[in-house]
Amino acid sequence: MNARARTRAIAIGVVVLVAATVAGLLVGPARIGAGDVFRWLLALGRTPEGMTEQEATILANLRLPRVLVGGLVGASLAASGAAYQAVFRNPLADPYLLGAAAGAGLGATIAVAYGPSGVVEVTVPIAAFAGALVGVGLAYGLGRSGIGGRTATGLVLAGVAVASFLTAVQTFLQQQRSETLRQVYTWILGRLGTTGWDDVRLALPSVALAAATLWAVRRLLDVIEVGDIEAQSLGLHVGRLRLAVVVAASLATAAAVAVAGLIGFVGIIVPHTVRLLVGASYRAVLPLSVLFGASFLILVDLLARTVVAPAEIPIGVITAFVGAPFFVAVLRRSGRTA
Amino acid sequence: MRLERERAAATSGAPVALEVGELSVRLDGRRILSDVRLEVPTGSWVCVIGPNGAGKTTLVRAVAGLLPYGGSVRLWGRPSAELGRRERARAVAVVPQLPTIPEGLTVEQYVLLGRTPHLGLLAVDGPRDQEVVAQVLERLDVAWAAGRRLETLSGGELRRVVLARALAQEAPLLLLDEPTTGLDLGQQLRVLELVDRLRRADGLTVVSTMHDLTLAGRFAQRFALLSGGRLVAEGVRGEVLAPHVIAEHYGAAVRVIDDDELGWAVVPIPEPEP
Numbered sequence: 001m002n003a004r005a006r007t008r009a010i011a012i013g014v015v016v017l018v019a020a021t022v023a024g025l026l027v028g029p030a031r032i033g034a035g036d037v038f039r040w041l042l043a044l045g046r047t048p049e050g051m052t053e054q055e056a057t058i059l060a061n062l063r064l065p066r067v068l069v070g071g072l073v074g075a076s077l078a079a080s081g082a083a084y085q086a087v088f089r090n091p092l093a094d095p096y097l098l099g100a101a102a103g104a105g106l107g108a109t110i111a112v113a114y115g116p117s118g119v120v121e122v123t124v125p126i127a128a129f130a131g132a133l134v135g136v137g138l139a140y141g142l143g144r145s146g147i148g149g150r151t152a153t154g155l156v157l158a159g160v161a162v163a164s165f166l167t168a169v170q171t172f173l174q175q176q177r178s179e180t181l182r183q184v185y186t187w188i189l190g191r192l193g194t195t196g197w198d199d200v201r202l203a204l205p206s207v208a209l210a211a212a213t214l215w216a217v218r219r220l221l222d223v224i225e226v227g228d229i230e231a232q233s234l235g236l237h238v239g240r241l242r243l244a245v246v247v248a249a250s251l252a253t254a255a256a257v258a259v260a261g262l263i264g265f266v267g268i269i270v271p272h273t274v275r276l277l278v279g280a281s282y283r284a285v286l287p288l289s290v291l292f293g294a295s296f297l298i299l300v301d302l303l304a305r306t307v308v309a310p311a312e313i314p315i316g317v318i319t320a321f322v323g324a325p326f327f328v329a330v331l332r333r334s335g336r337t338a
Numbered sequence: 339m340r341l342e343r344e345r346a347a348a349t350s351g352a353p354v355a356l357e358v359g360e361l362s363v364r365l366d367g368r369r370i371l372s373d374v375r376l377e378v379p380t381g382s383w384v385c386v387i388g389p390n391g392a393g394k395t396t397l398v399r400a401v402a403g404l405l406p407y408g409g410s411v412r413l414w415g416r417p418s419a420e421l422g423r424r425e426r427a428r429a430v431a432v433v434p435q436l437p438t439i440p441e442g443l444t445v446e447q448y449v450l451l452g453r454t455p456h457l458g459l460l461a462v463d464g465p466r467d468q469e470v471v472a473q474v475l476e477r478l479d480v481a482w483a484a485g486r487r488l489e490t491l492s493g494g495e496l497r498r499v500v501l502a503r504a505l506a507q508e509a510p511l512l513l514l515d516e517p518t519t520g521l522d523l524g525q526q527l528r529v530l531e532l533v534d535r536l537r538r539a540d541g542l543t544v545v546s547t548m549h550d551l552t553l554a555g556r557f558a559q560r561f562a563l564l565s566g567g568r569l570v571a572e573g574v575r576g577e578v579l580a581p582h583v584i585a586e587h588y589g590a591a592v593r594v595i596d597d598d599e600l601g602w603a604v605v606p607i608p609e610p611e612p
Contacts, residue, residue, distance in 0.1 A: 279444065
């Protein structure tokens, strides 16, 4: 794919994201027409004529933050999935399967249950980030030590073991502090039901920093595809790049987990679909994973809140429903070629 | 007479491109190379031969700075260890024996990876890099495949594409680790002839490892025989590719044919039936 085709694909990604955002704003229990939504958007926060204050409030304080957080979370999970896949050269790497998300969940739980109250907005993201790094570190260390024969599957098996362990610790801590149980439990299922502007403020800095870092190194991710030794012979400092990318991807994962809980498989579904469409170069895969990841999660959330309305399905249930079969397909494919 | 002609042809007084001194390599506590010394004149082709496990690939990697070693590796007089990674990659290009072929990349995207050491920290390529890639693809006769995905190419085409990536590095020293592995006879000849043409045209210095002694003898000017991690013979064809040397280190009885009509060849002699 040449530069022009790449630009076109990215333009399509932007259009899809705008469409998903508008759809996310349109749909909900209160009926607000498309025309009203557009007029509200164009009025930039003021209440346009012919629209009630209540409708404007619903858009501004319920739907818009929810769509934004959905987009941020989807972009984070998809981009970090793509990034982990690149630096571990493993098509099955994913924030959820690597133990990064479970580590972030444990970190967040510790911050809520044992940390000082009142500064949760600060402690939760930091603790989640530390937990995510611990999770990935453990999974990668175990995977490299030869579990499953240092294969793609070996890394994922190590990640599953790490994730189970960290989740068990998290559950234990929750039981110890049952007064915070509800607060923590809302994360675990993965949902966007109680999302507000606080969550946007919580996630945005980390996601922006991580996305900017991954975006900046996207060309180098192609170099790493030829393996450590060959990449080194091309002058690349492989260890440094891998560390920077893992830190950035874990930061994004932690932010996603801190606001939305454990949502699996987005990091598998989106990057692999993008590769099918535009090939394997991260010059295209990375930006498109950000755009399509955001659109994907906004649309999945739309499904989650409409299918059994007025109730909601946890969003993680839907991504697993789509993602698990997808994962099996990727697994079969990687088994054939590895 | 012939030996003297070979010697005269191989030592043209060109500056030394690569100088390996007292090189030793240990991997996982095992000594792989000991006290290897080698000089390669600029513009020449030196072939490293030796039985399996002799340390040929390790020598290539050490020269490219891809593993820790004792002793010295100098590139045009400068110690390689003092060069930065990217600087070294601009001086030495490696074609590995079994290159990793990333599925889903196009030929053009793959060859562009060769420009990495010339790019800035974030590998932003410019028009000059695109131009180099286009030229290299043209020269190696794979321009038609620029937009094709790597996994759709044949073995011979892939070899040329990997070579193209190495040439895109524009490094004056080219290290080829078993460049003919997995190719049919015609492809083997074409790849080696191509390398030889590029060497003559661009003044490249080539160091290759090779198993096929006949092909090695036809293309290289000097030979280094590694056995058990040591350099046991070094010199021109008549000195290194001699029946008694080959018999000793490969454990194979051979005859060397040097015929004005047939050319030069190493031919195995069948063991007599007991």
